[in-house]
Amino acid sequence: MLAALIWTRSSRRHGCIEPVSWLNAITVGLSPFWPSLGNYGHGLFAILFMASLVSVTRLRTTLALDGRLLVTGAAILQYPLVMAALLVVNAPPEGVTANDHAADLSFWLIAFAVMVLIAASALTMKDVTGSVDRLVPTAAALAFAYLTVDFLTELHGEQCRVAGLSSMVFVPALFASVFALMSFSSWSVASRFGQGLRLGLVAMSIAISFGYTGSRFIALGQMVIFLFLAITLWRRSRAHGLLSAISVLGAVFVGLAWAVMANGLNSCGNAERLVSALEALSHFMGFSAQTGADAVPPTLDASVSVRVALLQAGLDAAREALWFGNGMWAEENAAAPFNHTHVHNQYLSWTIWGGIVALVSGTLFVLAPLVAGRNHNAGLRVDTIRLAIVLPMPLAILGDTFLRSDDILPIYVFVSLLLAKMLSETTQQANLLRGERDASDQGAPIGLRLDKTGAYGAGRNSSSQVET
Numbered sequence: 001m002l003a004a005l006i007w008t009r010s011s012r013r014h015g016c017i018e019p020v021s022w023l024n025a026i027t028v029g030l031s032p033f034w035p036s037l038g039n040y041g042h043g044l045f046a047i048l049f050m051a052s053l054v055s056v057t058r059l060r061t062t063l064a065l066d067g068r069l070l071v072t073g074a075a076i077l078q079y080p081l082v083m084a085a086l087l088v089v090n091a092p093p094e095g096v097t098a099n100d101h102a103a104d105l106s107f108w109l110i111a112f113a114v115m116v117l118i119a120a121s122a123l124t125m126k127d128v129t130g131s132v133d134r135l136v137p138t139a140a141a142l143a144f145a146y147l148t149v150d151f152l153t154e155l156h157g158e159q160c161r162v163a164g165l166s167s168m169v170f171v172p173a174l175f176a177s178v179f180a181l182m183s184f185s186s187w188s189v190a191s192r193f194g195q196g197l198r199l200g201l202v203a204m205s206i207a208i209s210f211g212y213t214g215s216r217f218i219a220l221g222q223m224v225i226f227l228f229l230a231i232t233l234w235r236r237s238r239a240h241g242l243l244s245a246i247s248v249l250g251a252v253f254v255g256l257a258w259a260v261m262a263n264g265l266n267s268c269g270n271a272e273r274l275v276s277a278l279e280a281l282s283h284f285m286g287f288s289a290q291t292g293a294d295a296v297p298p299t300l301d302a303s304v305s306v307r308v309a310l311l312q313a314g315l316d317a318a319r320e321a322l323w324f325g326n327g328m329w330a331e332e333n334a335a336a337p338f339n340h341t342h343v344h345n346q347y348l349s350w351t352i353w354g355g356i357v358a359l360v361s362g363t364l365f366v367l368a369p370l371v372a373g374r375n376h377n378a379g380l381r382v383d384t385i386r387l388a389i390v391l392p393m394p395l396a397i398l399g400d401t402f403l404r405s406d407d408i409l410p411i412y413v414f415v416s417l418l419l420a421k422m423l424s425e426t427t428q429q430a431n432l433l434r435g436e437r438d439a440s441d442q443g444a445p446i447g448l449r450l451d452k453t454g455a456y457g458a459g460r461n462s463s464s465q466v467e468t
Contacts, residue, residue: 058124066428068372072420073119075368076413080115082361083404084108086354090327098329100341102404111406115413122417129381129422133186137197140179144204147172151212151262162212167407173215174396176205177222178415181388184229185381185422187244188237199251202226206255211262216304217399218392225391226252232387236380306338307399314343318351325355346397349404362403366393369420373427381426389419 063070087105092098101107125131143164151162161169180201187198206226209219230245237244317334320326331352332341342349350358369389373382393412402408 058126059120062123062126066372066424069123069420069424072368072371072417073123075364075371076119076416077112077115079361079365080108080112082354082358084112086325086358087327090325090330090354092327092329096329098327098332100328100332100404101406103328107406111409114410118410118413119417122414123421125418125421127425128418129185129425132182132418132422133190136179136183137194137201140176140183140201140204141197143172144176144208147208147212148262152265161214162208168402168405169213170215170218170396170400170402171408171411173205173209173213173218174392175411175415176201176208177218177225177392178388180205181225181229181384181392182419182422184233184384185426187233187384188380195247199247202229202248202251203255203258206252207258207262210256211259215396218396221392221395221398223252224395225387228387228391229384232380232383236383306340307344310335310338310340310343311345311348313337314345314348314352317343318348318355321355322351323355324357325351325353328353342401344400346401346403349401365403366397369416369423372420373423379430382423382430385419385423385426389416389423 083102084105087103087108097103147162147164150164162172163169164172166172180198183198183201187195190198206219206222209215209222226248230248233248234241234245313334314331317326317330320330331343331349334352335341335343343352346362347359350362354361367390370386373386397403403412
């Protein structure tokens with residue numbers, strides 16, 4: 001929904017809205033039937049829908065203005081190709097099969113096709129920063145309201161944990177954190193109401209992870225995420241930096257209070273999952289696990305105990321073929337004694353699947369949007385966008401293996417490219433403005449200003465238009 005809103009606003013704002021094609025209409029009209037086709041149905045729907053949104057002319061124009069976006073796209077698109085190649089190289093021994101749908105070569109080929117079209121449609125958007133500033137806070141608030149109703153009316157996804165419209169309970173918590181950070185890119189130019197709304201998003205994301213979903217690693221990661229956000233606002237805000245930082249930390253406590261209250265209303269117990277995670281952290285450094293089923297430490301919560309043991313089993317499996325791995329079937333074998341199919345750590349999973357090669361490919365996939373930023377000192381906007389890239393997903397995958405899911409890969413690729421576009425637009429604006437200021441210092445006439453998209457236009461004062 002958010003993707004459609006941003007794409008529509010971008011197109012209408014720049015006079016290039018195209019009528020809904022027959023392909024788009026047919027695809028959307030048949031959408032209730034796609035899930036019956038399984039993974040192929042999801043992939044086919046995404047391919048046809050995204051194909052109907054791609055404008056080749058706008059894509060070429062975008063890439064011509066900033067070639068780094070092409071590098072970013074390549075860094076993202078290499079991931080499914082590398083995973084597909086490793087599936088061929090690390091085929092399971094005769095008589096052994098991997099049950100995970102991601103162990104099927106067709107899964108990664110479909111994922112590649114979907115990612116190409118998502119990248120093409122996302123990169124054609126203009127004024128992504130402005131669209132995010134206007135749409136993300138409202139969309140996130142509506143999503144929180146839906147999740148609250150979902151939680152309090154006990155329409156739970158699994159074991160009293162809310163998944164929302166996703167099939168995975170961690171998706172709302174993860175992307176709530178990403179969108180909260182994205183919205184803070186306009187903190188210093190937002191009104192008091194706008195700043196309050198952004199602080200509300202911080203509280204909402206905390207309430208979702210701690211109260212509604214019980215997503216342990218995401219919740220603990222949020223403590224790091226919003227601490228860094230507070231420090232960034234303290235350092236970068238031209239005025240009231242300390243007050244801004246304290247406001248963020250206050251929003252965190254409000255979110256925690258709401259989570260505790262919400263859990264008390266229906267005795268869901270999601271907050272207790274976080275307590276067990278903290279206990280696990282206190283035991284983990286001194287825990288010397290055995291291999292196999294005996295590796296579960298008896299003193300911990302059962303779920304956390306299994307996670308700790310899975311990490312040890314995953315480390316043992318990864319050491320067997322450190323450079324090129326053994327394949328997804330090897331991860332299933334390592335996790336089988338604990339009745340799991342994966343080791344609940346994406347970095348370990350990559351290493352088991354394809355060794356150092358897969359680990360490098362996956363890390364590059366996650367951090368790819370950073371390539372789009374060319375300015376190393378462009379101010380608060382760039383800093384908050386970079387935080388949205390380098391913190392939520394890299395921290396979240398410490399506790400689960402989900403960058404092999406057809407539910408999350410398309411969403412993540414689109415959000416990742418939105419972040420890349422925001423970083424590109426913001427750094428271009430800052431670099432152009434800096435060049436204009438340098439020219440003015442040398443006595444050149446200043447008859448131009450930067451508009452919100454980074455293009456030059458007539459004006460008297462450019463410094464009021466762009467924050468550096």
